[in-house]
Amino acid sequence: xxxxxxxxxxxxxxxxxxxxxxxxxxxxxxxxxxxxxxxxxxxxxxxxxxxxxxxxxxxxxxxxxxxxxxxxxxxxxxxxxxxxxxxxxxxxxxxxxxxxxxxxxxxxxxxxxxxxxxxxxxxxxxxxxxxxxxxxxxxxxxxxxxxxxxxxxxxxxxxxxxxxxxxxxxxxxxxxxxxxxxxxxxxxxxxxxxxxxx
Numbered sequence: 248x249x250x251x252x253x254x255x256x257x258x259x260x261x262x263x264x265x266x267x268x269x270x271x272x273x274x275x276x277x278x279x280x281x282x283x284x285x286x287x288x289x290x291x292x293x294x295x296x297x298x299x300x301x302x303x304x305x306x307x308x309x310x311x312x313x314x315x316x317x318x319x320x321x322x323x324x325x326x327x328x329x330x331x332x333x334x335x336x337x338x339x340x341x342x343x344x345x346x347x348x349x350x351x352x353x354x355x356x357x358x359x360x361x362x363x364x365x366x367x368x369x370x371x372x373x374x375x376x377x378x379x380x381x382x383x384x385x386x387x388x389x390x391x392x393x394x395x396x397x398x399x400x401x402x403x404x405x406x407x408x409x410x411x412x413x414x415x416x417x418x419x420x421x422x423x424x425x426x427x428x429x430x431x432x433x434x435x436x437x438x439x440x441x442x443x444x445x
Contacts, residue, residue: 253340254357255441261307261318263325264340267332269293272315275308292335299327345444358443366397366419368426371438374409374416382407385433395421396429 257264270290274283275297283289284297300306300317303324309316314337319325322341329339343357361367377385386403389396398406398418405416420426430437 249338251338251340252343254343254346255355256342256346257318257340258307259354261320262342262346263319263322265317265319265325265328265332266314266337266339267296267317267328268313268335268337269296269315270313272310272313275315276310292332295331299331303327352442354439354441355444356441358445361443361445362419363397365394366421367423367443368420369417369441369443370420370426370429371415371417371440372398372402372406373412373436373438374406375412376435377433379407379410385436388432389418392425392428395425 253264256262269292271293274289274293278286278289280297280300283293284301286294296315296317300308303319303321305320306324307318309318317328319328325339325341329336345357346355356369362369374382386406389398396418398416402416402418420429426440
């Protein structure tokens, strides 16, 4: 079992993640935790996990193939999951010590250094929020802000071509003043904004 540290909250909420291999994790998609925990026909490991989840109360699940990810915020719940499923855990994550500090928000990224040693903000782009005819002018404006704003050629190409409603690509912004400029120039194009904490 490999335990890793994470610098960000999972789904902007959860501090801990445990990935467990189960014979049939999909029962958690189609049945309530109560039904699974009291079932006589479902796999023993699924029933055991359901009983633990009932006692935890506050959690989130994600199912993929033969694995189920369990997200929690309490270290004792994390330890209980690890102790009970140590033989079938694929991996587990604990937060970086700074991430448990209440002054750190879900939009903070804990890092050893700033990206490219200068950029404080990671800003996701919503290319679908801008008409195609305006995209070229917006990219030209971004280029005039270099090096205070940085995005790769691949991101520029994606920005021009995509019309999908998703913000998987991002740019780096150096400081708060430049971030404010970007918001004033075209705030509707800016998606989630994350702050690097060193």
